[in-house]
Amino acid sequence: MSYSDQCEQKAAKAARWDQRFGADRDKWVFGRRPSCMAQQAASLWEELRPGESPVVLDLGCGEGRDSVWFASRGWEVTAVDISTEGLNKTKRLADEQSVVLKQVVHSDILDFLPSSDYDLVFAGSSLHGLGSYCMEYLHKLQVAAPPGCLHAIRMMSTAAEGPDDTAGLYRVAPGELLAKYDGWLMLDASENTIFIPRSGRYHSFSELIAQKR
Numbered sequence: 001m002s003y004s005d006q007c008e009q010k011a012a013k014a015a016r017w018d019q020r021f022g023a024d025r026d027k028w029v030f031g032r033r034p035s036c037m038a039q040q041a042a043s044l045w046e047e048l049r050p051g052e053s054p055v056v057l058d059l060g061c062g063e064g065r066d067s068v069w070f071a072s073r074g075w076e077v078t079a080v081d082i083s084t085e086g087l088n089k090t091k092r093l094a095d096e097q098s099v100v101l102k103q104v105v106h107s108d109i110l111d112f113l114p115s116s117d118y119d120l121v122f123a124g125s126s127l128h129g130l131g132s133y134c135m136e137y138l139h140k141l142q143v144a145a146p147p148g149c150l151h152a153i154r155m156m157s158t159a160a161e162g163p164d165d166t167a168g169l170y171r172v173a174p175g176e177l178l179a180k181y182d183g184w185l186m187l188d189a190s191e192n193t194i195f196i197p198r199s200g201r202y203h204s205f206s207e208l209i210a211q212k213r
């Protein structure tokens, strides 16, 4: 794909999410409460490394429900997203709760280089948005992770029909994400399918929380 095609694709993706997040100023599309995976990741972290505060990277933070909740625990959080509208809501949610985020970064995930600076890398339903670059980027995240680092990853899978337009998405086959974490300590892994009223279709997800040995 040419450079200008890539730029166009990024702009189109950002515009789609901006439209969704910006449609109603006072409604958080995915809610203001933390996701189940965020709560599970936090409780596993606290069991595994009691008394330590992780440095958290939330890739594809959306409107900030998980970033803000992690930060409300006193954890240092970097929140990254391609959507300006999502990040505006992330900042508003943080302000409303008097929570400080270390960094709120407007970027394509692909341009945010993996590093060993993070103890908890969290990606809730965002990495499949990287399309054909998804698994290569995930590999780089894994290589960069220091021992003891937790990854909490939820990605769309091919188990159900999914959204009507899957162009540009990388959907994992059931079991593929788990296999990718071979050699890590698997703490929690599941495959699930949910009905999405908005699309009238079933979407499926592979999800895991794993610790680098």
Ligand SMILES: C[S@@+](CC[C@H](N)C(=O)[O-])C[C@H]1O[C@@H](n2cnc3c(N)ncnc32)[C@H](O)[C@@H]1O
Pocket (backbone or CB within 6 Å): 013, 017, 030, 035, 059, 060, 061, 062, 063, 064, 065, 066, 080, 081, 082, 083, 086, 107, 108, 109, 110, 123, 124, 125, 126, 129, 130
């Ligand atoms: C389904 S939403 C999930 C948001 C959030 N993680 C949550 O669970 O509430 C997917 C998010 O990923 C972001 N996203 C998708 N592709 C991205 C990319 N290539 N770079 C940065 N953000 C991306 C979207 O803007 C959107 O905020």
